[in-house]
Amino acid sequence: MQNKKSENLKEQVLRMSGVNPSKCMRCGKCSGTCPSYDEMEYHPHQFVYMVENGDIETLMKSDSVYKCLSCFACVDRCPRGVEPAKLVEALRLCVIRQKGKNHMTADDIPAVLDDEMPQQALVSAMRKYSK
Amino acid sequence: MQRIGVFVCHCGTNIAGTVDVKAVAEALKNEPGVVFSTDYQYMCSQSGQNMIKEAVAEHRLTGIVVCSCSPRMHEATFRKTAQAAGLNPYMVEIANIREQCSWVHKDMPIGTEKAVILAKAAVAKVNLNAPLTPGESPVTKRALVIGGGIAGIQTALDIADAGFPVDIVETKPTIGGKMAQLDKTFPTLDCAACILTPKMVDVAQNEKIRIFSYSEVTDVKGFVGNFDVTIKRKARYVKEDVCTGCGLCTEKCPQKNVPNEFNLGMDNRRAIYIPFAQAVPKVATIDPNYCTMLKTGKCGVCSKVCTAGAIDYSAKDEYIEERYGAIVAATGFNPISMEKFDEFAYSQSKDVITSLELERLMNAAGPTGGTLLRPSDGEHPHTIVFVQCVGSRCAACEQKGKEYCSKICCMYTAKHAMLIRDKYPDTDVYVFYIDVRTPGKNFDEFYRRAVEEYGVHYIKGMVGKVSPEGGKLKVQASDLIYGKQLHIDADLVVLAAAIEPDKSARGLATMLTASMDTNDFFTEAHPKLRPVESPTAGVFLSGTCQGPKDIPETVAQAGAAASKVIGLLAKDKLLGNPCVAHSDEMMCNGCSTCEKVCPYGAITYQDKEFRMPDRTTKVRRIAVVNEAVCQGCGACTVACMSGAMDLRGFSSKQIMAEVDAICK
Numbered sequence: 001m002q003n004k005k006s007e008n009l010k011e012q013v014l015r016m017s018g019v020n021p022s023k024c025m026r027c028g029k030c031s032g033t034c035p036s037y038d039e040m041e042y043h044p045h046q047f048v049y050m051v052e053n054g055d056i057e058t059l060m061k062s063d064s065v066y067k068c069l070s071c072f073a074c075v076d077r078c079p080r081g082v083e084p085a086k087l088v089e090a091l092r093l094c095v096i097r098q099k100g101k102n103h104m105t106a107d108d109i110p111a112v113l114d115d116e117m118p119q120q121a122l123v124s125a126m127r128k129y130s131k
Numbered sequence: 132m133q134r135i136g137v138f139v140c141h142c143g144t145n146i147a148g149t150v151d152v153k154a155v156a157e158a159l160k161n162e163p164g165v166v167f168s169t170d171y172q173y174m175c176s177q178s179g180q181n182m183i184k185e186a187v188a189e190h191r192l193t194g195i196v197v198c199s200c201s202p203r204m205h206e207a208t209f210r211k212t213a214q215a216a217g218l219n220p221y222m223v224e225i226a227n228i229r230e231q232c233s234w235v236h237k238d239m240p241i242g243t244e245k246a247v248i249l250a251k252a253a254v255a256k257v258n259l260n261a262p263l264t265p266g267e268s269p270v271t272k273r274a275l276v277i278g279g280g281i282a283g284i285q286t287a288l289d290i291a292d293a294g295f296p297v298d299i300v301e302t303k304p305t306i307g308g309k310m311a312q313l314d315k316t317f318p319t320l321d322c323a324a325c326i327l328t329p330k331m332v333d334v335a336q337n338e339k340i341r342i343f344s345y346s347e348v349t350d351v352k353g354f355v356g357n358f359d360v361t362i363k364r365k366a367r368y369v370k371e372d373v374c375t376g377c378g379l380c381t382e383k384c385p386q387k388n389v390p391n392e393f394n395l396g397m398d399n400r401r402a403i404y405i406p407f408a409q410a411v412p413k414v415a416t417i418d419p420n421y422c423t424m425l426k427t428g429k430c431g432v433c434s435k436v437c438t439a440g441a442i443d444y445s446a447k448d449e450y451i452e453e454r455y456g457a458i459v460a461a462t463g464f465n466p467i468s469m470e471k472f473d474e475f476a477y478s479q480s481k482d483v484i485t486s487l488e489l490e491r492l493m494n495a496a497g498p499t500g501g502t503l504l505r506p507s508d509g510e511h512p513h514t515i516v517f518v519q520c521v522g523s524r525c526a527a528c529e530q531k532g533k534e535y536c537s538k539i540c541c542m543y544t545a546k547h548a549m550l551i552r553d554k555y556p557d558t559d560v561y562v563f564y565i566d567v568r569t570p571g572k573n574f575d576e577f578y579r580r581a582v583e584e585y586g587v588h589y590i591k592g593m594v595g596k597v598s599p600e601g602g603k604l605k606v607q608a609s610d611l612i613y614g615k616q617l618h619i620d621a622d623l624v625v626l627a628a629a630i631e632p633d634k635s636a637r638g639l640a641t642m643l644t645a646s647m648d649t650n651d652f653f654t655e656a657h658p659k660l661r662p663v664e665s666p667t668a669g670v671f672l673s674g675t676c677q678g679p680k681d682i683p684e685t686v687a688q689a690g691a692a693a694s695k696v697i698g699l700l701a702k703d704k705l706l707g708n709p710c711v712a713h714s715d716e717m718m719c720n721g722c723s724t725c726e727k728v729c730p731y732g733a734i735t736y737q738d739k740e741f742r743m744p745d746r747t748t749k750v751r752r753i754a755v756v757n758e759a760v761c762q763g764c765g766a767c768t769v770a771c772m773s774g775a776m777d778l779r780g781f782s783s784k785q786i787m788a789e790v791d792a793i794c795k
Contacts, residue, residue: 029593
């Protein structure tokens with residue numbers, strides 16, 4: 001049984017993402033597609049499954065939400081239109097909306113910038129608004 | 132005044148669960164014309180029907196209202212009951228208090244109120260009902276089968292076996308369909324050609340069967356028992372009755388670079404061709420898109436080498452008209468286009484192929500003579516990846532895939548994997564699956580044999596991406612049970628493409644006025660109880676045009692469709708529908724509006740002499756309905772401006788009485 005808090009969190013994630021995880025048929029194409037798979041503790045198909053089961057806090061605590069590149073390959077290729085990347089984004093927002101729970105401050109950013117990897121937010125914005 | 136009996140059915144709890152059936156029976160007691168009203172658990176049962184018969188005798192009933200399920204379900208049942216009780220069967224009306232009431236409402240008072248209203252409307256109608264007698268129409272004892280695949284072949288053979296003539300119309304130059312392209316068949320692994328081609332020969336030799344190959348149905352008129360069908364015989368530029376099928380022309384034709392559609396474009400044929408060695412009819416066909424003679428007037432090689440003199444460059448499309456008693460749709464399927472599945476690199480690499488292409492690559496009569504070779508470089512593939520459900524069970528995008536399960540892919544993939552491991556044991560075979568669906572006799576055992584005896588690697592997961600790199604195909608996939616992302620360097624990737632109904636089906640359905648579902652599969656008259664009949668009388672369904680099916684199921688359905696056709700053709704006369712339009716000649720002003728709206732061509736006009744009040748005669752133009760052709764759609768009754776046209780059994784008066792009863 002899910003407790004009240006995790007139920008509220010689940011509802012919040014579903015509302016923010018607009019995703020219906022019960023559409024998932026567990027084919028695993030999202031995880032077969034994901035370029036960040038090996039970086040993640042929880043993989044795209046697990047995000048969908050865990051959100052469906054209300055296990056939101058575990059995901060919020062995991063670094064996996066920041067490993068998603070927001071490339072939206074999983075959104076594009078999911079045969080059921082589940083859109084796992086939107087769940088990941090909603091989970092990131094869940095963390096940010098908690099007071100003082102920013103993943104990092106602006107001062108931390110220069111130290112983690114990677115020359116080869118485009119910045120997540122930039123990539124995400126371009127993917128989302130180019131359509 | 133009628134003496135009406137009202138019978139309210141519980142349908143177990145189907146109706147009684149949401150509708151207070153006793154209250155409905157009670158409320159109807161005081162309606163005008165009602166002399167008896169009762170309820171019973173199952174009106175359609177033997178005892179329920181007996182109850183109606185007894186009530187007819189006891190209360191001298193002249194009309195019956197049954198409050199029950201949809202008239203599509205049991206109207207015929209209760210009409211028979213009424214007839215057995217000595218009433219005219221058209222004195223029965225059904226109030227649908229199940230589909231339109233108990234099944235759509237959750238609240239008992241609302242459901243009950245609506246049930247009472249529907250029943251009152253039916254009573255109001257019966258008060259105006261008159262006995263009707265159906266007309267008779269003859270049955271043309273010849274059947275048409277559209278499509279010459281295994282479904283059409285089996286249906287035609289079974290109908291011919293019962294002694295009725297059958298015509299097969301096939302759009303390709305030969306019959307045989309998809310099954311002729313297959314290599315082996317699951318779960319017994321017998322060769323498709325070995326079991327199909329004898330049937331094709333049977334068709335060709337059967338005196339009762341005519342094959343119109345390279346032909347299309349272009350028009351259908353008429354109705355059950357009497358369909359008038361126009362068939363277009365496309366010009367094949369070879370006289371069918373003269374060509375001996377020696378094949379010399381197909382060897383000498385200088386136009387060598389025509390993609391061979393029988394091998395799915397993986398090799399070339401000539402501009403004059405016989406699709407495959409066992410083609411029926413074994414007659415050459417000239418492809419007008421590639422023939423130099425037809426395009427430029429300069430060549431004529433085939434005509435010179437043909438010793439039989441069968442070539443005729445001046446041939447034109449011909450149209451023939453035939454009359455049939457029954458029509459069977461057996462238009463079959465095609466794999467969907469892989470264009471939208473760019474993640475699997477189908478358009479980027481020749482080594483990414485569909486399962487049907489693999490069938491040709493493994494077939495002894497295929498482009499590689501049965502040796503499995505990579506299409507790109509002709510090398511033996513050593514690592515092969517199969518991807519299941521490509522486009523099947525895909526609800527994300529209508530343009531991309533199909534929401535349904537294509538049903539046959541799990542089994543043919545197991546077959547492919549098994550055959551490859553058997554013939555080339557040094558090959559690694561991976562099958563990525565979402566679910567393995569193997570319901571069917573000896574099907575799961577077959578799949579398990581692929582895993583346990585042939586060492587095929589079945590992986591629960593899905594391929595996300597295929598990228599051609601350095602002569603290999605880099606396959607990135609998930610293994611959900613292992614919890615790993617896999618990277619496989621494959622030599623060949625085989626996609627189990629979803630299947631969809633043939634594109635010709637939609638146009639055909641329009642011609643036949645047969646209904647289709649959103650996926651363009653033909654709809655059956657009842658999904659469980661009438662699975663091989665279309666809701667349109669006289670139109671039957673055979674094979675995958677009705678839904679995805681494997682060969683055993685297709686053959687079973689083909690036989691079932693044939694038995695339904697035989698049942699129809701065995702009758703000498705058909706009872707028509709008496710609920711047809713008729714025109715009051717005194718009111719008709721001859722405006723021709725009804726003639727124009729009639730979709731069946733049932734209305735004609737004639738000049739008739741009328742005696743006028745002043746004892747003169749006057750010739751007036753009036754509408755006449757051919758009752759055998761009229762389907763009772765009612766379009767003319769709405770269009771008629773003078774109110775002369777009316778529908779028996781559904782007269783304007785009756786319908787207004789129903790509306791009044793509902794609005795009261």
